[in-house]
Amino acid sequence: MATRYIPLFLRHSPTPNVRSFALLSGLEAGVRGILISVMPLVLYEATVDPATGQGNASLVSRIYFAIGLCSLVWGLMVPWATRHVPRRWVYTAGTILYLCGMGLALIGGTVAVALAILVNALATVTLFVCLNAYVLDYIQRAELGRSTSTQMLYAAIFWAVGPMTGVWLRTVWAPAPFVVAAGFSVALLVTFWILRLGNGKQIQKAKGPALNPLSYLGRFFAQPRLIAGWLFAVVRSCGWWVYVVYVPIFCVQSGLGDKVGGFALSVTNAFLFTTPFLLRLARWLTVRRAVTAAFVWGAAFFVLAGVVSPLPWASVALIFVGSVALVMLDVAGGLPFLMAVKPSERTEMAAVYSSFRDVSGIMTPGVAWLVLLVAPVAGVFVAAGAAMALMATVAARLHPRLGSPRPSHGLPVPGE
Secondary structure (H helix, E strand, C coil): CCHCCCHHHHHHHCCCCHHHHHHHHHHHHHHHHHHHHHHHHHEEEEECCCCCCCCHHHHHHHHHHHHHHHHHHHHHHHHHHHCCCCCHHHHHHHHHHHHHHHHHHHHHCHHHHHHHHHHHEEEHHHHHHHHHHHHHHHCCHHHHHHHHHHHHHHHHHHHHHHHHHHHHHHHHHHHHHHHHHHHHHHHHHHHHHCCCCCCCCCCCCCCCCCCCCCCCCCHHHCCHHHHHHHHHHHHHHHHHHHHHHHHHHHHHHHHCCCCCHHHHHHHHHHHHHHHHHHHHHHHHHHHHHHHHHHHHHHHHHHHHHCCCCCCCHHHHHHHHHHHHHHHHHHEEEECCHHHHCCHHHHHHHHHHHHHHHCCCCHHHHHHHHHHHHHEEEEEEEHHHHHHHHHHHHCCCCCCCCHHHHHHHHCCCCCCC
16 A cells, blocks of 8 residues: 555654643743743833933833733634634644734834734734644643643743843844744644644534534633632733733832833743642642642732832832742642533533633733833732732632542542
């Protein structure tokens, strides 16, 4: 037969594993890491009033608020799209959206930059939904924690170096960060097709018509563990939003320069290299204790950073220390949700979970917009700390053995 002349690795693609998804996460981190500190500064500078020479932080918040609304609707539509378009093509479209975003950013101007951020946000949520659906298809429930920490470990180098590098590249040649990010987008697309993930596990044809994109929200709201896990992700993401968008603006307004925020973010992201240790720590403490402690830590230091804002360097130092909690929440904060998902609802619930990015992208600039009406940028730090304190009370009510080996398996239960 003619097929015997086809190389074995082309006839039998390897089963995707933890490292396959970690590699994709790492390359996407290359795209986002380079831009994460650049885009808020570019947008802030695009809103500069020639009369005052100052950017408009309130306008930046309104733009991000509108982008968050669009991204939320888009994310809820992705599962519907994957029922009509093969998942591999939806993922491919996400990488192409990144390339479109880079093109818009190169044009410059308030409108083009705002559209670039929007298109990049749509790309991020598309890839996030698809990747989580692939992970839930191929990774066993007991391995979800290791999968999450491995993805973060692979992404750590890009998150650690990217923010500082992106700001530096912009000083060398303004288009450089966008060109480099476009290169990572191409590498991500090529790697995805080399891994041959296909459309995930297709055990049988769907019975009956495709669900309305919003019909599965009822099943989500009926499960308290899913709601709690989603809220943890929302507030954690709000913390990152404040750290990524409003800390650099605070630094510029306080006279610290435009590089301090990117440097602080790079150093914080370097803690991602400790994710294997943090995962073991979370298992030893139990997920409940780890998540609760992280929210308490973050709440305390974010509020303190806002209180001492008249001392800019002290404020940045305190919020930097508080950001360590966000790294721990990246490791353990999503486990309550992922461990409660039913196999029959993988794609739909992956879309619901991914909405945390968009909801936080609506809540953070929306609340910041209101705060900035009555307080300076440092008031946003206090608001983020208050939200974390509220989540600490919710986390304290989680099941004490969540994420621990089950006693029925004859294994010891951490934390006892």
